[in-house]
Amino acid sequence: xxxxxxxxxxxxxxxxxxxxxxxxxxxxxxxxxxxxxxxxxxxxxxxxxxxxxxxxxxxxxxxxxxxxxxxxxxxxxxxxxxxxxxxxxxxxxxxxxxxxxxxxxxxxxxxxxxxx
Amino acid sequence: xxxxxxxxxxxxxxxxxxxxxxxxxxxxxxxxxxxxxxxxxxxxxxxxxxxxxxxxxxxxxxxxxxxxxxxxxxxxxxxxxxxxxxxxxxxxxxxxxxxxxxxxxxxxxxxxxxx
Numbered sequence: 418x419x420x421x422x423x424x425x426x427x428x429x430x431x432x433x434x435x436x437x438x439x440x441x442x443x444x445x446x447x448x449x450x451x452x453x454x455x456x457x458x459x460x461x462x463x464x465x466x467x468x469x470x471x472x473x474x475x476x477x478x479x480x481x482x483x484x485x486x487x488x489x490x491x492x493x494x495x496x497x498x499x500x501x502x503x504x505x506x507x508x509x510x511x512x513x514x515x516x517x518x519x520x521x522x523x524x525x526x527x528x529x530x531x532x533x
Numbered sequence: 534x535x536x537x538x539x540x541x542x543x544x545x546x547x548x549x550x551x552x553x554x555x556x557x558x559x560x561x562x563x564x565x566x567x568x569x570x571x572x573x574x575x576x577x578x579x580x581x582x583x584x585x586x587x588x589x590x591x592x593x594x595x596x597x598x599x600x601x602x603x604x605x606x607x608x609x610x611x612x613x614x615x616x617x618x619x620x621x622x623x624x625x626x627x628x629x630x631x632x633x634x635x636x637x638x639x640x641x642x643x644x645x646x647x648x
Binding site for chain 1: 589639
């Protein structure tokens with residue numbers, strides 16, 4: 418099935434560092450969402466974006482809906498150990514581009530680990 | 534407020550068997566979506582139920598079917614299980630037309646292993 422391109426695939430963080438990741442697509446999306454998934458659990462919604470250019474924060478997390486509507490970015494400032502996990506971007510095409518309400522399209526995830 | 538719950542947590546089945554997974558939506562949510570997540574991949578949309586009817590379907594064969602009940606809980610049924618059906622099955626609920634339509638809240642998932 419169709420998936421979004423997330424990068425990087427994995428990264429190591431040291432406590433206090435800022436982290437950036439992004440998600441790109443060849444299709445225009447109506448909505449972008451960012452989720453975090455811990456081992457053995459379901460994804461947890463972090464941020465939802467509905468307008469091109471929109472910049473939204475949730476605590477130390479900031480996400481942006483790209484102007485082209487084909488990308489989104491997530492930044493984590495001053496990382497802490499509990500930020501470790503897998504971050505997924507998800508997009509929705511919107512009703513005019515064949516997207517049914519439930520059809521979120523996910524990337525493969527960015528895995529955040531602690532630097533040894 | 535009760536979150537999304539799923540049962541069972543883990544399940545082992547044999548190829549060719551049938552399985553039923555269950556989901557209770559978050560309090561106040563009337564829409565349920567099901568996703569399949571293979572190891573190392575993002576979730577893939579199976580289908581969504583709204584007002585007890587299928588409201589969109591992903592690229593999954595007819596042996597994947599579902600139900601939604603009047604209390605908004607839902608079941609996912611898979612017939613003639615294949616080895617490739619081994620995955621984490623996630624249920625997500627949302628407010629449907631009553632709220633942000635694409636904000637979906639996930640349960641912990643059911644880990645299905647087909648041998």
